[in-house]
Amino acid sequence: MSTPAATARAGAALPVLLAPRGAGDRLTALFWRRPGLLAALLVAPPLLWLAVVYLGSLAALLLQSFYSIDEFSGLVQRDFTLKTWAELFSPANLDIILRTVTMAAAVTLGAAVLAFPIAYFAARHARGRWKALFYLGVMLPLWSSYLVKVYAWKLILAREGIVTWAAEGVGASAVLNAVLALPVIGGNSLSTSYLGTWLVFLYVWLPYMILPMQAALERVPASMLEAAADLGASRWQAFRSVILPLALPGVIAGSIFTFSLTLGDYIIPQIVGTSARFIGQAVYQLQGTAGNVPLAAAFAVVPIVIMLVYLRIARRMGAFDAL
Amino acid sequence: MTLAVEFENVSRHFGAVRAVDGVDMAIPEGAFFAMLGPSGSGKTTCLRLISGFETPTAGTIRIFGQDAGRVPPNRRNVNTVFQDYALFPHMTVQQNVEYGLMVKGIDRRTRARRAGEMLGLVQLDGFGPRRPGELSGGQRQRVALARALVNEPRVLLLDEPLGALDLKLREAMQDELKALQHRLGITFVFVTHDQGEALSMADRVAVFSAGRLVQVGSPAEVYDRPRTRFVADFVGSSNVLPPALAARLGGPAQWASLRPEAVRIVAPGAGRIDGRVVALRFLGAGTRVAVAVAGPAGAPPVVAFAPAGQPPPAEGSPVGLHWADAALHLMEGE
Ligand SMILES: Nc1ncnc2c1ncn2[C@@H]1O[C@H](COP(=O)(O)OP(=O)(O)O)[C@@H](O)[C@H]1O
Numbered sequence: 001m002s003t004p005a006a007t008a009r010a011g012a013a014l015p016v017l018l019a020p021r022g023a024g025d026r027l028t029a030l031f032w033r034r035p036g037l038l039a040a041l042l043v044a045p046p047l048l049w050l051a052v053v054y055l056g057s058l059a060a061l062l063l064q065s066f067y068s069i070d071e072f073s074g075l076v077q078r079d080f081t082l083k084t085w086a087e088l089f090s091p092a093n094l095d096i097i098l099r100t101v102t103m104a105a106a107v108t109l110g111a112a113v114l115a116f117p118i119a120y121f122a123a124r125h126a127r128g129r130w131k132a133l134f135y136l137g138v139m140l141p142l143w144s145s146y147l148v149k150v151y152a153w154k155l156i157l158a159r160e161g162i163v164t165w166a167a168e169g170v171g172a173s174a175v176l177n178a179v180l181a182l183p184v185i186g187g188n189s190l191s192t193s194y195l196g197t198w199l200v201f202l203y204v205w206l207p208y209m210i211l212p213m214q215a216a217l218e219r220v221p222a223s224m225l226e227a228a229a230d231l232g233a234s235r236w237q238a239f240r241s242v243i244l245p246l247a248l249p250g251v252i253a254g255s256i257f258t259f260s261l262t263l264g265d266y267i268i269p270q271i272v273g274t275s276a277r278f279i280g281q282a283v284y285q286l287q288g289t290a291g292n293v294p295l296a297a298a299f300a301v302v303p304i305v306i307m308l309v310y311l312r313i314a315r316r317m318g319a320f321d322a323l
Numbered sequence: 324m325t326l327a328v329e330f331e332n333v334s335r336h337f338g339a340v341r342a343v344d345g346v347d348m349a350i351p352e353g354a355f356f357a358m359l360g361p362s363g364s365g366k367t368t369c370l371r372l373i374s375g376f377e378t379p380t381a382g383t384i385r386i387f388g389q390d391a392g393r394v395p396p397n398r399r400n401v402n403t404v405f406q407d408y409a410l411f412p413h414m415t416v417q418q419n420v421e422y423g424l425m426v427k428g429i430d431r432r433t434r435a436r437r438a439g440e441m442l443g444l445v446q447l448d449g450f451g452p453r454r455p456g457e458l459s460g461g462q463r464q465r466v467a468l469a470r471a472l473v474n475e476p477r478v479l480l481l482d483e484p485l486g487a488l489d490l491k492l493r494e495a496m497q498d499e500l501k502a503l504q505h506r507l508g509i510t511f512v513f514v515t516h517d518q519g520e521a522l523s524m525a526d527r528v529a530v531f532s533a534g535r536l537v538q539v540g541s542p543a544e545v546y547d548r549p550r551t552r553f554v555a556d557f558v559g560s561s562n563v564l565p566p567a568l569a570a571r572l573g574g575p576a577q578w579a580s581l582r583p584e585a586v587r588i589v590a591p592g593a594g595r596i597d598g599r600v601v602a603l604r605f606l607g608a609g610t611r612v613a614v615a616v617a618g619p620a621g622a623p624p625v626v627a628f629a630p631a632g633q634p635p636p637a638e639g640s641p642v643g644l645h646w647a648d649a650a651l652h653l654m655e656g657e
């Protein structure tokens with residue numbers, strides 16, 4: 001019996017090893033022999049860019065914060081001093097920092113609570129068309145201009161806006177007024193209260209919480225939940241002891257986005273909210289109209305330090321153990 | 324005899340897919356019960372019906388006499404060893420084993436003591452502080468076993484428990500599981516597509532095909548007297564004879580099976596039929612000898628088993644085949 005393949009083999013034997021064909025083949029051979037080389041070549045340019053531009057500007061920023069401004073001339077004095085840092089810790093500036101951090105924490109918490117069911121549904125139940133719809137729904141807000149969205153929200157939340165109108169329509173004006181009458185977070189209208197700022201932040205950053213959460217939940221095998229139930233756990237027990245810990249890296253990743261994006265934003269609190277300033281606004285004004293670049297630099301260092309502390313705590317809590 | 328699990332005309336359909344279709348089945352207490360069948364035959368779905376992860380679309384499931392149809396998994400005193408083990412990666416081995424006791428609110432000290440005992444039972448003393456990720460496949464399997472057994476389940480379910488282990492480990496675990504079941508007296512129900520595993524471990528075997536239960540019996544019954552052609556084919560290593568060949572070999576024109584061990588190789592003309600050796604396969608304990616017999620076109624060769632010690636005939640040589648009357652077993656053609 002001789003198959004066509006066997007005949008071909010018996011005829012002109014094909015060569016066993018092929019000679020390299022041009023420079024491409026030689027390069028391929030080199031990369032096979034040294035797998036690290038290709039990775040290094042791919043990663044070097046962006047790494048270089050990061051090191052010079054990003055870390056470089058960061059260092060410059062840090063350096064600036066150790067200069068000070070001359071109160072009379074308004075000129076930056078390039079002598080090393082801690083005067084600017086002392087100014088950063090004045091009660092008025094500490095107030096700004098505290099306000100910003102509290103807002104960032106509230107936004108993060110709200111986003112986590114709101115995002116979890118959505119991410120859970122998308123990861124566990126949505127298939128095919130529903131999944132596409134989920135991605136579309138989550139991403140769509142990211143495709144329109146950020147400014148347009150924020151102004152739209154101002155209109156929605158304004159005293160004469162949609163929320164007021166809708167509340168009247170369903171006879172919930174009393175509820176809305178009660179909410180606005182709340183101390184601190186309430187105000188004249190939603191668009192001039194902390195509550196309004198929080199709502200807009202929440203809306204704008206929510207996708208950044210949902211997507212990593214969904215990715216993390218997707219990686220939790222369905223059998224984990226079944227194993228918990230099999231061993232007698234209720235839904236709530238399974239959620240707390242199995243799903244949440246396994247999804248925690250995703251929650252932390254999402255919270256890093258929402259927290260740091262809120263810490264640095266200077267547009268939303270400008271358009272929606274009270275007249276009290278946030279870190280981003282302070283930096284914007286200090287380096288612009290006020291011309292106090294050293295203090296602006298010191299302010300800009302604050303979110304970085306806060307994020308480093310935050311990551312440390314997250315790590316201590318074991319957020320990255322399941323990675 | 325108490326019945327641990329009873330299926331009464333149970334079906335589970337997924338749309339048009341009849342994963343389980345009208346199954347009647349009784350699993351006696353203390354049995355080591357195997358559900359055997361090819362992939363997609365509905366074994367896992369049956370197991371999930373017992374554990375409560377699936378609800379029947381029709382029929383009744385009773386566990387120790389009680390209707391369990393609508394009872395959720397966490398309210399059944401039945402535990403599962405999952406195919407992929409499903410150990411919690413963020414917990415230590417100790418915490419994994421304690422989990423079932425923890426969710427039931429058992430105090431810390433009792434929990435630790437019982438988990439320790441269980442780890443001892445599966446020969447994993449001292450592995451408590453490790454993470455599942457640091458264990459080998461066989462060790463994970465034992466942790467999964469301990470995690471299920473610590474709850475003292477009335478029925479233990481195992482889905483392809485040895486599927487992920489290599490051959491040597493699998494054989495060791497087969498013996499160990501068997502010994503464990505014997506010692507604890509708990510009803511074990513396990514799913515496998517490996518007939519060797521089912522026959523060697525179980526005391527009762529249920530053979531599934533396309534969502535239906537085809538035959539239940541002791542391993543010897545299923546092996547010696549397959550009810551249908553499907554069972555004979557799947558349980559394997561037997562001669563499955565089409566009606567024309569069965570008639571040629573002296574039986575009625577009906578599907579039949581003939582075990583190779585029952586076929587003796589004799590001198591040409593001295594047996595019931597003559598033929599020519601077409602293939603030999605050495606199996607250690609003996610040699611499988613395939614003999615082409617003159618007969619209907621396209622009929623498979625008849626396989627005989629020549630035990631070691633008796634030199635097998637050479638390939639191509641003419642031989643005669645002989646067997647006792649009772650060895651030819653008739654069955655349904657499905
Ligand atoms: N959740 C489900 N949805 C739809 N079809 C399913 C589902 N679970 C199982 N099936 C189908 O039911 C049949 C039996 O599956 P299964 O019980 O897993 O078989 P086995 O364990 O014997 O390989 C298969 O055809 C499978 O595709």
Ligand SMILES: [Mg+2]
Nearest residue numbers: 366367368514
């Ligand atoms: Mg299966």
